Amino acid sequence: MTAAMKDNLNDAGAGLYEAIRALPIVSPHGHTAPEWFAEDRPFADPAELLIIPDHYVFRMLYSQGVAMEDLGIGVPAEARDPRAIFRRFAANWRLFLGTPSRGWLEHTFAHVFGIESPLSPATADEIYDRIDAALKTPAFRPRALLRRFNIDVLATTDGALDDLAPHAAFKAAGEPTRLIPTFRPDAVLNPAAPGFAEGLSRLAEITGADTASFSGFLDALRARRAHFKTHGATATDHDAPDLMTCWLPKDEAQALLTKALSGEIDAAGSIRFYNHMLVEMAEMSVDDGLVMQIHAGNRRSTNQAVLSRFGRDMGADIPHAADWVHGLNVLLNRVGNDSSLHILAFTL
Amino acid sequence: MTAAMKDNLNDAGAGLYEAIRALPIVSPHGHTAPEWFAEDRPFADPAELLIIPDHYVFRMLYSQGVAMEDLGIGVPAEARDPRAIFRRFAANWRLFLGTPSRGWLEHTFAHVFGIESPLSPATADEIYDRIDAALKTPAFRPRALLRRFNIDVLATTDGALDDLAPHAAFKAAGEPTRLIPTFRPDAVLNPAAPGFAEGLSRLAEITGADTASFSGFLDALRARRAHFKTHGATATDHDAPDLMTCWLPKDEAQALLTKALSGEIDAAGSIRFYNHMLVEMAEMSVDDGLVMQIHAGNRRSTNQAVLSRFGRDMGADIPHAADWVHGLNVLLNRVGNDSSLHILAFTL
């Protein structure tokens, strides 16, 4: 592309940006923890803010041979050396050329922290100090950032068992941002999820429903969705690793639930039960109006060594083709003609 | 894109268009009914012309919650209110922003009907009246439109049992357009098609062949292809919902045909028989020179409620990946090295 063409494109992009830059932000999938805003504690240091929680950043470094532990992953906070982590990151900054991560971070350095020097091994300490100093000021506390960035609505993602106390606490603080939860019930819908039976016991305690009976289980889920709505939720969020929705007779659903609770369900049974539950969720969405968000096409935690040492969501997810056409067929044929259903399908 | 870049692209497109705009049109897949041109009756009203038969238009509206019946779908002609349908369509015109349907319709309004006002709820009645008045004039009768648009060849798609009388009648009228049929035998090749056995009885009556014998069935198909060629056909057209061509020994083909006629064939047998018949069609194409058109990758009539109430081709088809490589393997290994075979593969 010539400089003239690039100028033209930049002009066009700048025009679009000028038209929207002053609008408030509505963030429907914010990847933030509600405790940040409920407690409003300062972020600890640049590494804890920018590197340790960002699997796009540390996965790139790991793929090039940097050990996860050397980036502070899986290391207790008190045992980390955040400046050493930041230097290591700066020493590998060239790896991020052309990645969205680099664009985001350059924007953050320049526009959030006002840093003009480009990141490099030579500037790593100076930049670390600038960010670290900023994080200790009131202007960089979580709530102050919500105001500064004009965040009108911020949705978090929360487990079905969460009490949503941070959301309530934040609401009581009277901030201008609306912090809303999203109902993410995977762990209590999928028998293959770790701790499924314990989750259903806890669900029974919270709701008073008999979650060993399939109809009681559905009642409990309805109660939790209502609880989320009370705290402002507008949507649910579902991972569909083996998307192929199906509709089971009630007695088969009950039989699978019973097996799941006793730990006797096999892999195929778990998949079948979960795929049925997605249709139950869609039916509940028709009833309560929560938008149903479905994520398919992601094979998660493919690296078994990383999974066993560091857990989930550590940058070892890989996209694959999702068959939405066959996968949603049963769901849409049950509830898809109802004009009150809203589904968002996310793919990768 | 800047205005200057857009101008450049528009200039380039305009140049291409100028170079070809005066050429006659050869339309190999016209989506028109031959009766229109044989009978040359006026189109009834704007809704019957532009909305009711266009599943791209009504499917968009249905997807946003407009009932099919409110658009006249599945409603007898005498019970429809075409002006109300057109108003409803105009009220939702914004939904079509950025769609090919909007481009086509805007072109139609401006260049076919000479209407300059943009469609909106406020102009709906005026535009309806302009189109309705035009449709009542001789210049908007089907044959007049063929001449106006300089249609040199127009191919229709016709069932294997069709007598092609409309094509003969139109030819006798001495119009400049060549209206040719396309041989679409799916309904008599696929045991899973509704009315398969009845179709083969009718095929026997028409051709005098014994369609209960596999070799007689092939003779009957050859006879129908010859009939189509006599009426100007240059191609056949095949839907291949489960494309995986295979070649059966004659006794297996006969056994499946016998089961199909008695209604005892199962789904797998139907798929196998049909996939074999595609290869027979390819061999006949080598013999008679008809171009073989194959459509794969379309999962049809996915919405069961729409299918049962309104029938096929109601905008509930969804593309999926077609495996052409494995799917055509047997066919191509039987006839693909014959330089007289011509295949057109359509995907979505």
Next chain:
Amino acid sequence: MTAAMKDNLNDAGAGLYEAIRALPIVSPHGHTAPEWFAEDRPFADPAELLIIPDHYVFRMLYSQGVAMEDLGIGVPAEARDPRAIFRRFAANWRLFLGTPSRGWLEHTFAHVFGIESPLSPATADEIYDRIDAALKTPAFRPRALLRRFNIDVLATTDGALDDLAPHAAFKAAGEPTRLIPTFRPDAVLNPAAPGFAEGLSRLAEITGADTASFSGFLDALRARRAHFKTHGATATDHDAPDLMTCWLPKDEAQALLTKALSGEIDAAGSIRFYNHMLVEMAEMSVDDGLVMQIHAGNRRSTNQAVLSRFGRDMGADIPHAADWVHGLNVLLNRVGNDSSLHILAFTL
């Protein structure tokens, strides 16, 4: 695209090209025979150089009805008429409009042979004579071309049983190019490959290992990899037609090897054995540092008539979707966290 836009793009491309045109060429996958450079004999004639070995060229002509034999394919050298082949090619030159083959050949004519007349039936003889005359001069001998094009490194692809004598002979000649082999062991890893058992006998003779024992077989492979490294190899190369790596217990691997040697292994067993051997290759790559190149997504030799008459690599390969995510799962979970492993995944 307008002329101005095209100019802009061409300017940008020219700038990139100017910046790199003088750099030496490192060709990691050269599609050349090492004997060319070891023996340094002249290329026979324009057809043998440009048409007969290039399946992109003859496959295009065959697809349009030109017989393979009329292009010299499968015809002994002494029975070919190279000028007639070149004329036939020139007569069909229009078919290559817009193909990479046309770009490459136009570049070759203009910049390698200095021919300015465009190829056409009228210029076919003149161009044939120009190329033929050039091929008879020392400047167009294989080694001279390596020097002219500033080829720093050229990698060939060689079977596991090859003695690599041509590489040694070329090295002894003291040319500036580094001609290195690549270890391509498919034929001795895949029980479904023709001559698998004979290959393992030969492998035993060469290495002194007992290739009927699985551990001896692995030793033999390690020995051959070492032999390749001695001759400069930096990589291995693997076709993975059914990529789905797995890890077998040693006794199962031994049982499959025994069946493979006696010809009793079935198709599923061959696939399983080969998919296991890919993981063994990855483990050896961790040990010896050879980069592992994997080609998946290619369905080879789909045209059975062409395969039986002309053999493999005759332009009858078709890309299909390769499932790298599941296919490499076992391999990467065994060795993917080792920072010394380097894999190149090729797809189509």
